[in-house]
Amino acid sequence: MMKNYNPVSAQDYLPRELLKQIQLQRLQKIVAHEYEHVPVYRERMDERGVKPEHIKTLKDIALLPFMMKKDLRDTYPFGLFAMEMSDVVRLHASSGTTGKPIVVGYSKEDIDVWVSCMMRALVAAGVGPGDIIQNSYGYGLFTGGLGAHYGIENLGATVVPTSGGNTERQVMLMRDFGVTGITCTPTYFIHLCEKALQMGLDVRDFPIRVGLFGAEPWTEEMRKRIEGLSGVEAFDIYGLSEMSGPGVGIECECHSGLHIFEDHFYPEIIDPDTCEVLPDGEEGELVFTTISKYAMPMIRYRTRDITHIIDEPCACGRTIRRIARISRRSDDMFIVRGVNVFPSQVESALLAVEGSLPHYRILLTRRPDGLDNMTVEVEISGGFDKIKTLEELQAKFSHSVERILGIHAVIKMVPPNTIPRSEGKARRVFDNRMNPTNQ
């Protein structure tokens, strides 16, 4: 119990009853604050006949209306802010690939909470003073870079703010500085390890021992690949800008689900169709309420992430609950021939086959007769001189995908380094079905 205890993480170990009291007090306060300062939300509460004083227990949260990404777009830029701009010390925004970006704002205290959560995440991954952490999340409007940065710095570890890009230099600095940990997307870390190999270096020979990987969903199969390629212990860190940024939850050394810093982010799981709250253990959509963020509280925010809450005690001794790793994100889902497909399922299917490399993409096209085609491109390693062996490998990929997805995909095996690398979140799906000229 409480192995590697660090006072930074004291809130991770509160007695459950005390934690619930704190959650209720904070929830009541934030709902009253939201009702008073955000007209859009007040109107919705009024429509339902709900007043802040109706929140008497944690279960009463179910009385409150949900928020969605659409609300952030509709109120762009500052419609959901609950404090005067003079109290807002920072703004972040999403890249907004389609339409308006979403904007988030923080008060000084909100930033402090965010930093404290990031510090707790780092401690859970075994990071502390004396560690040198390369932060390869992009710095700027994206919350990843600055979020991780201040957590590392305030914990007393050394931060190397490399941001994304210039990968050869990143490899060089990682070696020369004796970097012991890294924060970035799992995809970028693999890219970095491969770049090192091209430079005649092996990350396994470097002192680096830990990685906090997030900002995109990744699978257990990917963890094995990362750990094999680099020798680092890979921790899944969860966060989203709408909550604060990185550091909403993280795996502990047990790697069996992600602890949620639920004294600040109150989690619920709902049935995405009926919006009913589901009991712990049942799978559904993850919903969060930021119970201690004041510049822009998010009440019952629907994350579109599919998971379940694990309420059994964890061997690490933390009392905060865990969620199962998020491998499915409603936003990433696409439909082929009537079947729902998540990119992570394709990832699991491909990486389960020996000879695959952790680089793939999914191309969707529509035939003139209206039928959809799914082509999966996957890089393979060497070791073949017979056509027969390659055809067998292709068949293995094909069966693996069909077994997991239930539909047929055309497998296109390609040589290493064929699929473009990403320096941030990987783009896996290329849907050209509405774009006949690109067929």
Next chain:
Amino acid sequence: MKLKQISVFVENKPGSVGYPCKVLADAGINITTLTLADTKDFGILRIISKNWQEAYDVLKARKFAVSVNDVVALEVENTPGGLSRVLEALERQGLNVEYMYASVFGVHNRAVLIFRFDDTDSAVEKLAGCPDLKIVDSELFFSLK
């Protein structure tokens, strides 16, 4: 008695064969035999070079999907029926040919064929005791013009 063959996995599209060849040429590596086996989706470029280790290292460093394996060069009469006599002899020995291709032609009216057996060592052993078949060893192979 055996030769080293380098195999490179390539996409079946224009330029995919030229690139590895250029990489080898730039490294000053001479290619003796080059063949492409392909399907509609992909191909395997098979290369025999005296400097096979160097060729392998150069391609590996450039992140090609590359491998090395053993093949056997056999001399065949360059006359009608020459090949079938060799194949019959191999069959009599119970040797299973994975694939084969022609290498050098027109040396004293004889040709050299490259054979990939499923078990190269046992193949070489059997071939050595077979008077109808003549293995071209590495020294002779690379001296052929």
